[in-house]
Amino acid sequence: MIGAARAAILAAVLLSDLSKMELWPAANWRAFAKMLREAGLTPPRVSPIVEKTAGVHPALRRPIRRHHLRALSSPAGVLMRLFMFSEKVTAEEANEALGEWLPRVQSIGLLRTETEGEISCPFVLSLFNNLLLFSDELSHGGDAVIGFGEGTIELCRAALPTKPIESALDLGCGSGTAALLLSFAAKRVVATDINPRALSLARINAAMNSIANVEFRLGSLFEPVQGEKFDVIASQPPFVPMPEGVHNATFLYGGSRGDELALTVFSKVAEHLTPKGRAVFRVDWPLYGEIALEDRLFQTIGSASDLVLVSAPTVSNEDHASAYASGAHPLLDDAFDREAEQRIEHLERHHINGIVPSIVAVQKSDSKQGTALRLPTVPFSKAPVESVHIDQLFAGIACNRNDRVLLSSTLRVPEKTILAQEQVGPGAEVESSLWARFADNALGQPVQLTPDLLFLITCIHEALDVRSGLESFAEQSEIALDHAVNQALPAVRHAVKTGLLHVVVA
Numbered sequence: 324m325i326g327a328a329r330a331a332i333l334a335a336v337l338l339s340d341l342s343k344m345e346l347w348p349a350a351n352w353r354a355f356a357k358m359l360r361e362a363g364l365t366p367p368r369v370s371p372i373v374e375k376t377a378g379v380h381p382a383l384r385r386p387i388r389r390h391h392l393r394a395l396s397s398p399a400g401v402l403m404r405l406f407m408f409s410e411k412v413t414a415e416e417a418n419e420a421l422g423e424w425l426p427r428v429q430s431i432g433l434l435r436t437e438t439e440g441e442i443s444c445p446f447v448l449s450l451f452n453n454l455l456l457f458s459d460e461l462s463h464g465g466d467a468v469i470g471f472g473e474g475t476i477e478l479c480r481a482a483l484p485t486k487p488i489e490s491a492l493d494l495g496c497g498s499g500t501a502a503l504l505l506s507f508a509a510k511r512v513v514a515t516d517i518n519p520r521a522l523s524l525a526r527i528n529a530a531m532n533s534i535a536n537v538e539f540r541l542g543s544l545f546e547p548v549q550g551e552k553f554d555v556i557a558s559q560p561p562f563v564p565m566p567e568g569v570h571n572a573t574f575l576y577g578g579s580r581g582d583e584l585a586l587t588v589f590s591k592v593a594e595h596l597t598p599k600g601r602a603v604f605r606v607d608w609p610l611y612g613e614i615a616l617e618d619r620l621f622q623t624i625g626s627a628s629d630l631v632l633v634s635a636p637t638v639s640n641e642d643h644a645s646a647y648a649s650g651a652h653p654l655l656d657d658a659f660d661r662e663a664e665q666r667i668e669h670l671e672r673h674h675i676n677g678i679v680p681s682i683v684a685v686q687k688s689d690s691k692q693g694t695a696l697r698l699p700t701v702p703f704s705k706a707p708v709e710s711v712h713i714d715q716l717f718a719g720i721a722c723n724r725n726d727r728v729l730l731s732s733t734l735r736v737p738e739k740t741i742l743a744q745e746q747v748g749p750g751a752e753v754e755s756s757l758w759a760r761f762a763d764n765a766l767g768q769p770v771q772l773t774p775d776l777l778f779l780i781t782c783i784h785e786a787l788d789v790r791s792g793l794e795s796f797a798e799q800s801e802i803a804l805d806h807a808v809n810q811a812l813p814a815v816r817h818a819v820k821t822g823l824l825h826v827v828v829a
């Protein structure tokens with residue numbers, strides 16, 4: 324979910340003016356960011372504060388954070404309260420923490436003086452991988468610009484390539500997190516958004532972090548990059564179903580059903596990929612109709628591509644509705660009740676029966692007919708999807724398409740997989756079953772095994788490649804190699820699909 328509880332879409336309050344901030348020279352932003360870092364806005368100082376509230380509902384975090392922030396010595400504590408956690412500080416505290424910077428940042432509208440003389444910041448500063456990023460307070464709704472949330476982190480992990488690349492596109496960049504991270508791996512990055520305010524904040528964020536190889540372009544979907552191709556495309560398009568009558572928020576709603584905008588992106592993405600390019604999306608998909616989700620997505624991108632869908636457990640309509648309604652109405656008052664009910668009714672009217680958080684990756688297929696692979700897994704917060712996993716899943720598709728490739732591949736059972744014989748309750752007569760359970764932070768769901776399959780998997784896991792694994796399997800089972808290959812390859816292919824074996828990617 325897009326930081327559901329942060330998405331407090333209360334009313335379309337006027338957003339703070341950015342015009343003076345946009346005109347501030349890049350060198351000023353760089354120097355300002357340097358001062359903030361030197362004053363203590365660094366991951367080792369900020370992370371412990373954020374972690375204190377990690378398991379607490381966002382609406383309930385404020386007092387806990389406040390308690391720990393007050394214990395921090397100035398200036399780091401004051402700067403965190405002011406810039407990162409939307410708290411007012413006294414003029415004295417601001418002056419002590421910011422010194423000569425105070426009038427300068429006040430003059431461009433980054434800080435303002437409240438009627439009682441306290442100082443507040445109408446923006447939210449976040450810290451991600453040492454990047455300092457300004458975004459809007461989402462309660463403003465409308466064109467407020469989202470900062471990085473859980474979904475952004477999940478997108479970045481899955482999209483960041485393991486090797487240097489030429490070009491990358493961040494479609495719907497918001498405050499620019501993915502584009503700025505991609506700028507370390509790509510020679511050039513294009514960041515687009517339909518919301519000019521998003522581009523303004525993203526430009527400021529590029530300057531704050533001394534990043535100069537990102538080009539920002541305004542426009543809808545692929546309009547700003549017509550005819551261009553990229554090695555990596557990363558996108559978290561708006562995907563929340565929009566009930567009638569709620570305030571619009573550009574960053575949030577993907578259409579009435581929720582998936583309309585994302586499906587339009589999917590229908591065009593293949594033409595914007597270089598031959599070895601990859602697109603990675605973070606989308607929550609509504610479930611409806613007869614057709615399987617992976618098939619719907621596969622039909623939309625076109626059959627010349629391969630598609631990998633890593634899906635977390637389905638979120639019920641009720642959980643979805645209450646999460647987004649509580650984001651809009653953190654006091655959980657009557658308005659919360661009304662909106663939660665309205666959202667459930669809206670989903671039911673669209674025959675939606677659950678929402679699937681997912682990472683989807685698309686690549687040109689090496690075959691005329693592409694393949695769609697779905698790997699159901701645990702929540703992304705438990706087992707994050709990294710780009711190396713996506714590499715392995717695409718390699719698995721390629722192996723499974725061609726026996727020669729499969730036979731020469733090295734396959735391994737994921738590290739720390741537990742193989743367990745289980746039975747429900749005591750008693751020698753009770754039947755038991757054999758399971759492979761993956762490590763807590765590994766992708767996939769438990770796979771049931773037979774003793775024969777376990778033996779086969781073990782032979783392959785211990786061998787340099789599948790062919791030698793099958794030779795060992797045939798020899799120890801005292802069967803002819805041809806027979807072993809014919810018998811065993813379908814089981815090996817299935818093991819690759821379920822994540823029981825993964826391809827070792829060079």
Ligand SMILES: C[S@@+](CC[C@H](N)C(=O)[O-])C[C@H]1O[C@@H](n2cnc3c(N)ncnc32)[C@H](O)[C@@H]1O
Nearest residue numbers: 475495496497516517518543544559561573574
């Ligand atoms: C969910 S936010 C994601 C922002 C950022 N990429 C992230 O992951 O944090 C979706 C972004 O898409 C932008 N957007 C909405 N409709 C769009 C469209 N038709 N074309 C391009 N961008 C769009 C919104 O303005 C918003 O910045």
